[in-house]
Structures are given as C-alpha cells and as structure tokens.
Amino acid sequence: MVQVEELLKEYDNVCTLRVRMPISSDLNNPRNFITKIARYDKVVNIPNSMTILDELLPISIEMAKRDCRGIWNFTNPGVVSHNEILEMYKKYINPDFKWTNFTLEEQSKVIVAPRSNNEMDASKLKAE
Template identity: 80%
Template structure:
C-alpha cells in the first residue's frame, strides 16, 4: 500500500538525487483490511460496524483471486529513513487529518 501524500515528495527527491534502478514505490510493511477498518472506527466513526467475507464468499464476487504480498521497500527505506511504515503513515496522513469528520462516515 502506498500513501501518496508521503511518497510523492519522495519521488521528487529521487529525481533530484538521480537515483536509478528498481524501486518498489510503497510504504514498508503490511496492513490488513480489518486493521484499516479498526482505524476507521477509532478515528472517524466509533459506531462503524462491518462483517467479514469468508474466503469462499469472496471468491464468488471477485473476478480474479486476491494476492496478499508484501513489496520489498527496503531500498526506499534505506535511502529515505524518514519514510513511515504503512500503519504509521495511514494514521498520520489519512486518519488523523480526518479525525471526527464526515470523511467516510457520518458527521460528528
């Protein structure tokens, strides 16, 4: 997962530094759907509720199978040590700025 508010300035810096090679342009680490939904509940809408699909139910409604992989962002993190891990970046750039707003839910 990539948080563009954080990564776009880094992309400009990669050009300024004349960096070459293959770069997985993503925040390091992983986050699950349930973790994001829990963050939504904690920061945006405490009344938010959801029901998870089973894998069998999911396969009936999606066109292609899901792949849950972690992209290797170690070279990006090494070059830009200030780059946040995905959960921290979600909180800083998505959930904190929208805390107690109507973003994604009812107004508070």
C-alpha cells in the same frame, strides 16, 4: 503491469514506482484504499503492503532530483491488515461504522478479477 515493466526495463533512464493499495488523507477520493474498503459490505482480513501517499510522494520528488532509476517497491515498510485500517476508520472517522469479514474462498465467488495479497520488500527504498 508486468508487461509494462518488461518493456520499460530496456530503458536506462526510467524510474518505475510500484504503488500498492494507495492511501491518502483525501477520503473523498474514490481511488483511496480506505474509501474503497469502507464501502464494501465484507472484507478479507489479510495483511498487505500499502502506499501512504502523503508520506511517500515527497520522497518521489527527492528520487527524481537524485536521478533514481529502475524498479522500486513504493510502499511503506511492513504490512497492515484490512481490519486494522477499518478499526482506525471507525476510531477516527465514523464511530458507528461496522463491517463483516469473509474468507478468501467466499471472496473469490463474488469478485470479477482475482486479488493478490502480499508484503513487498521496501528495503531498497528505505536504504535510498
């Protein structure tokens, strides 16, 4: 992803939106972050920036109309933990849902590619 951004920054007519852990109201979509972590046996409870697509996609259209350019952290402000997401899933979708947490060290032993956890600065997007 970094390499693509490096290539695209040479063009002054490009708007790059950095989406992080996309969430949508479509819980049937296998790429939805909620759908993904609800299928996991264990999750790491770490706060992360997330992109609520139902809220932010209309903003992307407005950004195109305004001819916004450059690199944008396309996330909602703040962070949400995996447990917070799963607690809402249990409350609103499946009251019988259960999950288990494990540590980053335990996770690193069972995943193929390392995961990043972070809070992205959404102040540029908020200001626009």
